[in-house]
Amino acid sequence: MPKDAPVPEQLSVSIGQYSAAGLKPSNQDFHGAMVPDGQALALKGVTLALADGISSSEVSHLAARTSVRSLLDDYYCTSDAWSVRTAATRVIAATNAWLYAENARIPGLDHDRGQVCTLAVLILKGAEAHVLHVGDSRVWRLSGESLEPLTADHRLTHSSTESYLDRAIGLRAEVEVDYTRLPLARGDIYLLTTDGVHDHMEARFVARTLREVPDLTLAARLIAKEALARGSTDNLTIQIARIDALPTGTLFETSLPVPQGLRAGNTLDGYTLLRQIHANHRSTIFLATDPAGARVALKIPAAEIREESTYMRQFLMEEWIARRITSAHVLRAATPPARRSALYVVTEFVEGVTLRQWMTDHPHPSLDQVRDIVGQAIRGLRTFHRSDMLHQDLRPENIMIDRAGTVKIIDLGAARVAGVQEAAPVPGDAPILGTLQYAAPEYFSGDPVGWRADLFSLGVIAYEMLTHRLPYGTQVSKVRTRRDVARLGYRSARDDDNGVPDWLDEALRRACHPDASRRFDALSEFDAALRSPGAAYGRRHPVPLAQRHPLRFWQGLSALLALLCLILLTTVTTP
Structure with missing residues (x-):
């Protein structure tokens, strides 16, 4: 790093917390915060959570404690690949299911007397705040002299003086969690409060206290005591988070040197290079053996592209992702070295051919061969999507078929x-990472990109395997607006040479439809549609009885002819 370069900062947050029983004999609130370090801070963030047990239950404090502790523990055990929303809501859903089951174990128990609580969560990650909420505990952001509510209470009014919780943890078998995300700025201040505080706090007092009292723990105590003085009779819990610094560095280590001048026979961190198997202007790939003798692929970046941040991110992400996906149909990471002295990635070596080469070797594949290859690719893609990932560069060159046909x-x-x-x-203006001929139109039109973009690419690949052309030619890469998307015209895959049936052509058309919402609703639907006509196709294209049940058709026709002959014979012989 140059001497005059700024030192990268990590996310830095100051936290103050206070909780007390107030005028009640016991405190049924529970709260906690987690500030990890290293990669956990970058990839999972800082978490604050508080829960408020319902006053009608003597055991609701157990629900509050369980909800907060399970979130702070289990959230950090979820996959780094998952979004905050995916990870946190799954943890909350699991906790809710457990508490509901515990309540159900007591016959005739009214849930108003069971393990039930509210929950408010603030997760600060990167340059964003993520708010998750169930019940009537609240999350706020201080804006000048006012408090901006970031949550809405889940309460229903029963009468002019009574209301009840419509949503809470442990109340029902399934829980609906509200979620909001918003950008962070240095100096932002967020508050989490239970109703014993926010029902009696005054915004100007809160703003003045936070402006004049730098110690956030003391500020939290003063705000809670002010709520008590203003007439609160409930438990009092408040958490305060102030954003002191936002991250400016990168997630991956790039300070290691790029190996130079390597050739067959050289060693690197215990790997012995056997031969070069691929090279371009961005990287070189060697077949190598690891210290245990297993064959691996070792990929080294070109020195001149080290300063290209987008490519270096791509380069380092490959091994990172491979270590987090377990599938027979996705490239696996190799065992890493004990100490890495240089910049490279190492993965399993797949002995086989690319799908592009396979298509050259099999210019007229059978429908079963195409179905088998696409079906296996679907199983690999499904692993990506379940891990909250999109591949984004699915093309024949990025699909391998090994000697066993995997x-x-x-x-x-x-x-x-x-x-x-x-x-x-x-960055929003970053170039499209995928290959233009196989990229879905939404990448070019600016529409939201989801898992159906990978489905589009796979549909184009299946189409090309059967026809040796692309369904839209080169027109997709020229898309810039939704009007351009609407103008894309699908060219039927069916012709006199390839024998593609109408129903299969319709499956391909739907898989790579320009409008993502009109593609299949699941990868498994596409897999099934490649194997037999669906019910929808049958309704639109009814098959004549003679084709569906030829034996029954001819039996019925013979019976009808016999009946006609009998009628004619009777008519002729009657005097």
Whole structure:
């Protein structure tokens, strides 16, 4: 790093917390915060959570404690690839299910007397705040002299003086969690409060206290005591978070040197290079053996592209992703070295051919061969999507078929990982990472991109395997607006040479439809549609009885003819 370069900062947050029983004999609130370090801070963030047990239950404090502790523990055990929303809501849902089951174990128990609580969560990650909320505890942001509520109470009014919680943890078998995300700025101040505080606090007092009292723990105590003085009779819990610094560094270590002049026979961190298997202007790939003798692929970046941040992110993401996906149909990471002295990635070596080469070797594949390859690719893609990832660069060159016929998706660096994108977003003006001929129109039109973009790419690949052309030619890459998307015209895959049936052509048309909302609702639907006509196709294209049940058709026709003959014979013989 140059001497005059700014030192990268991490997310830095100051936290103050206070909780007391107030005028009640016991405190049924529970709160906690977690400030990790290193990669956990970058990829998971800082978490604050508080829960308020319902006053009608003598055991609701147990629900509050369980909800907060499970969130602070289990959230950090979820996949780094998951978005905050995915990870946190799954943890909350699991806690809710457990508490509901505990309540259900007591026959005839009224849930108003069970383990039930509210929950408010603030997760600060990268340059964003993520708010999750169930019940009537609240999250606020201080704006000048006013408090901006970031949550809405889940309460229903029963009468002019009575209301009740419509949503709470442990109340029902399933819980609906409100979620909001918003940008962070240095100096922002957020508050989490239970109703014993916010029902009696005054915004100007809060703003003045936070302006005059730098110690946030003391500020929290003063705000809670002011609520008590203003007539609060409930438990009092408040958490305060102030954003002191936002992250400016990168997620991945790039200070290691790029190996230079390597050739077959050289060693690097215990890997022995056997031969070069691929090279371009961005990287060189060697077949190598690890210290245990297993064959691996070792990829080294070109020195001149080290300063290209987008490519270096792609390069380092490949091994990172490979270590977080477990599938027979996705490239696996190799065992890492004990100490890495240089910049490179190491993965399993797949002995086989790319799908592009396979298509050259099999210019007229059978429908079963195409179905098998696409079906295996679907199983690999499904692993990506379940991990909150999009591959984004699916093309024949990035699909390998090994000697056993196993399909593997490779080249993972262009993948969009929800958790990483939150921690270090790719700039909006960054170039499209995928290959233009296979990229979905939404990448070019600016519409939201989801998992159906990968479905589009796979549909184009299946189409090309059967026709040796692309369904829209080169027109997709020229899309700039939604009007351009609407103008895209699908060219039927069916012709006199390839024998593609109408129903299969319709499946391909739907998989790579320009409008993402009109594609299949699941990858498994596309897989099924490649194997047989669906019910919808049958309704639109009814098959004549003679084709559906030829034996029954001819039996019925013979019976009808016999009946006609009998009628004619009777008519002729009657005097």
